[in-house]
Amino acid sequence: MELSLVETPTPVVELDIVEANLRRMQDYCDRAGIALRPHIKTHKIPALAHRQIELGARGITCQKLGEAEVMADAGIDDILISYPLVGVGKALRLAGLAQRATMRVSLDNRVALETVAEAGRIAGREIGVLVEFDSGNGRTGVTSIDEVLELARAAREMAGVRFDGLMNYPVNARTGEILRDLLPKMESEGLKPGIISGGGTPNAFRTHEMAPITELRVGTYIYNDRMTVAAGHASWDDCAYAVHVTVISRPRPDLAIIDAGSKVFSSDAMPPGTGDGHGYFPAYAGAKLVKMSEEHGMVDVSACGGEAPKVGERLRVIPNHVCPVSNLFDRLIFTKGGAFQTFMPIAARGRSQ
Numbered sequence: 001m002e003l004s005l006v007e008t009p010t011p012v013v014e015l016d017i018v019e020a021n022l023r024r025m026q027d028y029c030d031r032a033g034i035a036l037r038p039h040i041k042t043h044k045i046p047a048l049a050h051r052q053i054e055l056g057a058r059g060i061t062c063q064k065l066g067e068a069e070v071m072a073d074a075g076i077d078d079i080l081i082s083y084p085l086v087g088v089g090k091a092l093r094l095a096g097l098a099q100r101a102t103m104r105v106s107l108d109n110r111v112a113l114e115t116v117a118e119a120g121r122i123a124g125r126e127i128g129v130l131v132e133f134d135s136g137n138g139r140t141g142v143t144s145i146d147e148v149l150e151l152a153r154a155a156r157e158m159a160g161v162r163f164d165g166l167m168n169y170p171v172n173a174r175t176g177e178i179l180r181d182l183l184p185k186m187e188s189e190g191l192k193p194g195i196i197s198g199g200g201t202p203n204a205f206r207t208h209e210m211a212p213i214t215e216l217r218v219g220t221y222i223y224n225d226r227m228t229v230a231a232g233h234a235s236w237d238d239c240a241y242a243v244h245v246t247v248i249s250r251p252r253p254d255l256a257i258i259d260a261g262s263k264v265f266s267s268d269a270m271p272p273g274t275g276d277g278h279g280y281f282p283a284y285a286g287a288k289l290v291k292m293s294e295e296h297g298m299v300d301v302s303a304c305g306g307e308a309p310k311v312g313e314r315l316r317v318i319p320n321h322v323c324p325v326s327n328l329f330d331r332l333i334f335t336k337g338g339a340f341q342t343f344m345p346i347a348a349r350g351r352s353q
């Protein structure tokens with residue numbers, strides 16, 4: 001199959017870059033003495049999870065039970081769900097997973113702890129619990145040391161669960177401060193965390209400087225995107241994932257319309273001062289994807305001068321944030337050395353439950 005004959009819009013993933021990105025992160029973790037537990041929310045593809053494990057990853061991380069079910073079906077047997085699970089339905093599904101894989105779950109409240117404990121009791125197998133603390137993200141995670149201690153004590157005493165450690169996202173300087181305060185208190189109660197799980201690609205290579213993390217959950221590093229380039233984690237050459245699109249109209253000299261809008265790209269904006277629009281065009285650095293309707297992308301090409309793309313031209317677009325874009329397609333194309341290899345289903349896409 002000729003890549004230029006494949007219809008657009010389509011995501012294309014270059015496997016040589018994937019392999020280099022995976023090896024670089026595994027090497028970093030090996031040197032830093034940190035276990036790697038990649039987050040599959042970025043790729044959602046069992047074959048890539050297996051490659052991460054072959055290269056040395058301890059297991060994988062999933063955000064949702066549905067992702068974990070796809071990965072367990074594909075034979076992956078060591079899974080952390082870095083998301084609080086609440087309710088009977090979740091307990092039943094987690095119990096099913098715990099019967100065929102080693103499962104851990106992070107949580108920040110008593111109701112979620114009871115859900116996991118119920119799953120462990122149904123499965124007849126203890127499920128590991130990581131207590132999540134917040135280091136300024138303002139999302140999940142308890143916000144005081146007393147709450148960490150309370151939940152850890154409750155997990156130690158409750159049947160069906162085992163207190164395995166702590167979880168934080170994203171790792172930052174505050175993570176280190178909190179742990180310096182928290183760890184001696186935990187140890188004095190016999191609650192030493194066996195695992196301290198931290199995550200986030202932008203600061204990944206500085207993890208060892210910031211906090212005593214024992215397991216690293218990184219997702220975006222496998223592909224990289226405009227945000228990880230802006231954060232200084234990667235260069236454009238390290239971006240493995242691009243959406244191939246076609247220019248379908250040039251209604252004005254300053255405007256190109258591409259065949260990809262909000263069904264293809266996410267609305268994630270770049271951090272202030274790091275670029276406008278919804279993606280980066282490597283062949284036209286001045287082009288800006290300024291507006292989207294469902295099927296149309298409006299590209300401001302006024303900064304491209306006489307070099308602006310023409311109708312029929314195929315363009316590569318590196319998304320601002322690759323994870324939500326990856327979730328929008330049923331399949332993508334793998335290339336190697338730029339040549340078509342195969343179509344690959346994105347098996348765990350759309351698993352919002």
Ligand SMILES: Cc1ncc(COP(=O)(O)O)c(C=O)c1O
Pocket residue numbers: 039042082169199200201202217218219220221
């Ligand atoms: C809880 C959690 N851990 C890890 C990650 C991975 O972060 P990144 O994709 O920056 O590596 C994410 C990303 O959203 C996350 O939400």
